[in-house]
Amino acid sequence: MSITIKDISKRLGISVSTVSKALNGYPDVSEGTRERILEMARELDYHPNLAAQSLRRGRTGKIGLLINNPLSFISEYIAEIISGAALTAEQQGNNLVLYTTAVTHPDEIRRICRAREVDGLMIIFSPEPDVVGVLERENMPFIVFGRRVEQPGVSFVAPDNWAGAYALTQHLITQGHTRIGFTTRPILGTVSDDRFAGYQKALADADISFNPDLVVETTIEERSGYKAMNRFLDMAEPPTAVFTFYDLMAVQALDAAHDRGLRVPEEIAVAGFDGLRSSLITKPRITTVQQPLNLMGRRAMELLFTRIKDNAQPSVSEIFPVELIIRQSTRYQLEN
Amino acid sequence: MSITIKDISKRLGISVSTVSKALNGYPDVSEGTRERILEMARELDYHPNLAAQSLRRGRTGKIGLLINNPLSFISEYIAEIISGAALTAEQQGNNLVLYTTAVTHPDEIRRICRAREVDGLMIIFSPEPDVVGVLERENMPFIVFGRRVEQPGVSFVAPDNWAGAYALTQHLITQGHTRIGFTTRPILGTVSDDRFAGYQKALADADISFNPDLVVETTIEERSGYKAMNRFLDMAEPPTAVFTFYDLMAVQALDAAHDRGLRVPEEIAVAGFDGLRSSLITKPRITTVQQPLNLMGRRAMELLFTRIKDNAQPSVSEIFPVELIIRQSTRYQLEN
């Protein structure tokens, strides 16, 4: 049916071992035969069977991507990462394999490892500590994307959440705000913690005392931004600015303010995080902290590959600088 | 290193063939030994090596996804499809593999086929007829997503572009518009053609003569919606409503109108297509034609699987109904 190394071998009267060596650039094959073999391979349009190669070499050429499906509503975020990651992976002759279900089950992860389905894994946002434990025991190279994991042996790529939150809070303060609402998402651990710390530090640096009443805990649900905003606005003394957890929440917060007849930013300022397109197409446009997601996706793959080549390498992590983008939703002098 | 069928075999003193049969549910193994084998497999946490299985069975358990990278700026569109497709694939024990570069090169496609990298392929939007030819010659099951391909043997899943365009145009007409701007995208072939035909039919049914001056050809570029809108507005007799090719173009068209100080929909109405989140978060919200992308993604996988199980099956295609969603960008009686 399909063309194998044997076909080349037979037509040329050369052993399969020599054919294989010629194709793989081994030194112990003469120039003449090498050329005849390559020529014949071209003629037959031969391409090595991937399964056979994987079995023999012990490498699959596949990188697994663990994506938590509940987060799919921030699809633009994920898409941007994947776009970068896929590019780098494919440049190195690898391909990305998607795992979207049962990702939180350590059993499934272990199956992937034991079955040698992939050479490495990138975990987007998975908050499951169990998963990390499994990967380490199974000796599977992996990298965590999006969150800081201060655990020996764990590599990660993350945005500078602290600095982003600090810059954004500071900006709000310079706009005259002293009552700044803040949203957390405890399930995201360090992501939430770092932003919280940056927020608090900016307040402290401006001699504004931190008010725990202005902190709202949010969960993963479709309308969480709308709900959070309403909680802020229902307060006895509402904040004059709200720092939401990500752009889509800010969009919904805008809606909530609008539904109450409040003007943004005149009566309440709203800011987001991530810098996705959503933040750019609302009216008013949303002030946000932009993450270099595509770049981070590329870089994550690079780090993962160094790990795959030598899993004894020490873990490496990179924190990426983020950029505060000031737009109308927090700025009183309107323009653009 | 890793645990194989041999380990089970040795510990139990049972041949590997019997172990394999027990694990695969063959009938010719007694209940007693089957249970001992399964128990031991559990104890050792054995999982069959995927490469070996693929090699032997001739199936990889992988479905390739061909994604044209230049289209990545409509990432939400792709993400929605993938989300549905991945779900169905994984339910059947398969995983999605991403191919984002060199997808337009027939050589690369042929390599994927000859190397038996995947069991089937889903092509999102690829306008390359060469690719289809290669897949047919290589006898690789595939399905085209998003566009109608009236070619014997080609399965596809597509939205009802004709009906969507008809409904949308009709809606604009009932709002009193007679000069309705239309955008095409020739590179997308039937997608563009069908919408064009639906648009023209709706005009004809309302006894409005078709005016070719109101048709603007667009290309794949970042600001194409903004440019197209400006071309409309620069006309001697501009349209009073514009039917853009997709939501993001409508968003940009909104910007263009805003930049010229035009109110939407009072001075010019704007509509989109696809029904992505972008259409929902602008002010005014954008009238659009919603595609059931997630469902279509799931269904595409189902059809592909029937093809994989028996590639002699006749090609099947499904045209999905779309839904006109009327919002403020085209409606004079403002509410919501």
Add this chain to the structure above:
DNA sequence: CCTTGACACGAAAACGTTTTCGTTGTAATG
């Protein structure tokens, strides 16, 4: 002339499965 070495090549094992086929032992049938 003998040894050494480099060079070019092939035989064969190995990777971990699945599956065909043959071989037992035992029970049922005539």
Add this chain to the structure above:
DNA sequence: CATTACAACGAAAACGTTTTCGTGTCAAGG
């Protein structure tokens, strides 16, 4: 009792590679 049938198992081939190791040839060196 002889035959048949069946149940339960194992040997071995096969999938398509890669890689180790051995072998033969030939030239250079002593």
